[in-house]
Amino acid sequence: MSNNTENNENTGLIKLVWRWFWLPTARFALGTLLIVGFVSGIFFWGGFNWAMEATNNEAFCIGCHEMEANVYREYKQTVHYNNRTGVRATCPDCHVPKTWVHKIARKIQASNELYHHFLGTVDTREKFEAKRLKLASNVWKVMKKTDSRECRNCHNFDYMDFTVQENRASKRHAEAIDTGKTCIDCHKGIAHELPEGAFDEERKLNKASE
């Protein structure tokens, strides 16, 4: 190591550390390195996963008052919060993908939400209502693009018993299968209030996808 620095006097600190990092060790046994690497791998991966799950539950979501005071209170009135059988879909069930890659992508996108939280973009009901159509249509667009992937974690056409659906519902669902529609094409505002102008926006979205 000292030889290296003597040979290249112009070497910067980063380069130095880089070289040191790739030097073979003479002090530790290969076994020690493997075991330490393995154990710390488990530790770090576990920690990473823990942190991810810690930010992936309702309590975390409504930690921000923007979520608690607006969308959470509305959601509490709906069937996804309170129902006959006591099955509940919480925030991440609908808004965070279950598969790893998509989940990470969504988590990275969420940094934008943090940014706007600290900026106070929607920190009052009035500001939230003014932005609501844009925010809602962002979610609709994503759900359309993913073919309502998060809905379909629980609701799947293949598992639906049309005979126990109301006659209108079974008819329209059969149509939806035939025409390749996705849940969000029709089911908007099921867990949160609809913004003003929601139907015009819906027409625009559905027209664009045809």
Place this chain on the structure above:
Amino acid sequence: MKSIKSILAAALISAVMTGLPVIGNVSAQDAETWSLRGAIALEDAAPLADVKKQNTSGKLGRAYRQQPPLIPHRMEKYQINSKINQCLRCHDWPYSNEEGAPKVSETHYFNRNGVALDTVAGTRWFCTQCHVPQVQGRALVRNKFRNASEVE
């Protein structure tokens, strides 16, 4: 070898004997005997069972002339407020064309001064003030109500 042939022949004969009368009696049996499947041919899909059908005959009749039409479907969770009216997602023009839902009456587009509007007037905005969902339930109170058309 001979025995195998005779067994085969016996089997064939018995199959024909038992099979023929069944084929011959199909039309006779149809009149009196029904399969669990009913009269639906095997290659056809059976129609949906009649469960949870709230309205099987389209629009519901009115009990008296001025009665606001009843709502033949669930709508407890529909959002009707200053921002939006979810009923209009299907019952307002032009959605009613696409959804095949009855269009809101034109009278609902006139405000209190008789001015025609493009959207349902504020005075008519809250559908459930007049239109109520119908259920096939027993009367809460025993009564002698009859449709106006049935009254002499």
